[in-house]
Amino acid sequence: MPLFWLILIVLALAAAGYVAGRRRALASAGGSSHGLHSLPSYYGSNVALSALVPAFAILVGWLLVQPLVIENSVSGMIPERAIDEGSSLSLVMSDVRRVADGLDTAVAQGAMTPEEAGSIRSEFTDVRERLGAVGVALGSDVGPEVLRAAQRYRAMSSTGNLLMTLAVLGAAVGGFGFSYIRTHRDFRARNVVEAGVRLLLLFAASIAILTTLGIILSLIFNTIEFFKLWPPAEFFLGTTWQPSFGGGSELGVLPLLWGTFYISLIALAVAVPIGLFAAVYLSEYASKPVRAFAKPMIEVLAGIPTIVYGLFALLTVGPMLMAVFGRDGLGWMQAGTAVMTAGLVMGIMLIPFVSSLSDDIINAVPQAMRDGSYGLGATKSETVRQVVLPAALPGIVGAILLAASRAIGETMIVVLGAGAAARLSLNPFDAMTTVTAKIVSQLTGDADFASPEALVAFALGMTLFVITLGLNVLALYIVRKYREQYE
Structure with a gap:
């Protein structure tokens, strides 16, 4: 049975259970709700949940476990000689799934009978021709072993789907019947x-x-x-990043960390002053109509996809910087992709993070502190500088740290705006790259997943996770401490 119809039947049983449970409860009380322990809706909800929850739990669990069981069973049928050099078992299994889907398509379109699709005695050339007739093309590297594995995969999937349907419907009907029988006027349905x-x-x-x-x-x-394949000391202390799938790799993370922090530093240098000044204006100086218009407009920046920011860096900001700092200008910049390009655009993206959080924190400063400052003769600007900002400083620092963790984890702006060079340089007009950009590049390609060049992406991700987790924990601690101080 198709999954859609199975879900629809379970939902229909739950709806019917709600109506039946409610009617049974009212009937047991003589048609009046005054004699019931709970409201009639609770009795109906009890029957509906009893039919719905166990069935859906079995369905979700089955959908998660069945592919793993079938993969483990079918992968044992693939001989070593069926795995070509440069290939892997996962690639062969993808062919097995594709052929199994093709067999289902052929059966559905009448190109072969279910017995022919499921028989391992079918001639491979005949199966290839029949699958080709329904638009399922098999590659030249797909052999009879893959066909037999696909037939086994298809048979186990069909059996598993049938058992899943029976189990889900059985749980739904059983839950329906059990809760319906328990429904009476004294049953504590609400509890x-x-x-x-x-x-x-x-x-x-x-x-x-x-x-x-x-x-x-x-x-x-x-x-x-x-780290079983690569020394941790070379990874964390190495100053050269040069992965080579042919051997002789150098996988030092320091150039990537430097590029990550350098771009983030420039982004914060742009976002923090603008965002903080905007927050001070909106919370202390702007009128209500201006604030109602300006704050949503600033927060629109947070809703723009990062790929759009990356294209903006590549097509607009980069050429603008080249016109000033490039060969025709000061001569400091060799290409439009540079640390400065990505940093400026990322800073624009972070403005709403700093502005919105700082605005909320400044508004949380008690009005009594402002009134006390005014009562002592201070002007508005003096009150902002000497009372409001110092009181809100812990929360503002937390907002800045949250923005920093957002900058460290950015990818698309870096890929399109900063380049791909891993280097240790102080020149902000040089092309550099970050940890996130290299994670993407290391997992893109035909490298063996068990090689250091592919596994290093997880080491980079773990390093970045620890850094951003530390920043988030520190920021949340500061913000929480600030809120407790003024609550």
Whole structure:
């Protein structure tokens, strides 16, 4: 059964359960809700949730586990001779899935019978011709071993889907029947429903934690694999970044970290003054109509996709800087892609982060402090400089640190605006690159996933994760301490 129809049937059972549970509860109380322990809607919700939640839990779990089980089973059928040099088991398995989908398409279009598609005794050339007739082309490297594995994959998928359908419908019907039988006037439906909803909310809150944990574990395990192949001292202290898939690589992270911090520093030098001055104006000087117009317009910058900023850096800011600092100008800049280009554009992108957070923090300073300053004879500018900003300084520092972590993790602006050269240089008009840009480049290509050149992306990601995590923790600590001081 198609997944869409399975979900639709479960939802229909849940809706029917709500109506049936509500009617049964009212019938047990003589048609009046006064004799019920809970409101009628709770009885209906109990039946609906009993039919819906177990069925969906089985469905999600099955969809996650079934591909892993089938992959592990089918991959054992692939002989070593079927994996060509320069290929890998994952590439062969992708061919297996493609051929299995082609067999399903051929059966659906009548090019072969289900028995022919599932029989490993079918002639490979005949299967290739029939799949070609329905528009499924097989590469020259797809042999009979892949066909047999695809047939096995298709058979296990069909069996798994059938069992999943039976299990999901069985759970839905069973939950429906069990909760429907329990429904009567004295049943504490509200307690059961509220406890179930509380568990659902707990599960929803746990998804973010579990996702974060999964990301961390994947980084840690692959980073450990990388450091088994590459000395950690050379990685963290090396000053040359030159991965070579033919051998002789040099994987020192210092040039990438320097490019990351250099571009972020220029971005903060642009974003912090502009964003802070804008926040002071909006919170202390702007009238309500001006503030109502200006703040949303500034925050629009945060909604622009970073790829658009990257194109802006490549097509507009880079040529503008070349006209002033290039060969026809001061001669300091060799190309439009440079640290200064990416830093300026990234700073523009960070303005709303600094401005919006600083504005909220300045507005949180108690009005009594301003009134006390005015009562002592201070002017508005003196109050802002000597009372408001010092009081809001911890929160502003936290906002700046959050903006810094956002700058460190930026990718597209760097890829299009800063270039791809990994170097240690103080010249802001040189092309450099960052950790995030190299993560993208290292995972793009035909390198063996078990090689240091591919695994190094996880070590770079782990390094960047630790840095940004430290900045975020520090920023949140400062902001929390500031809020506790004035609450």
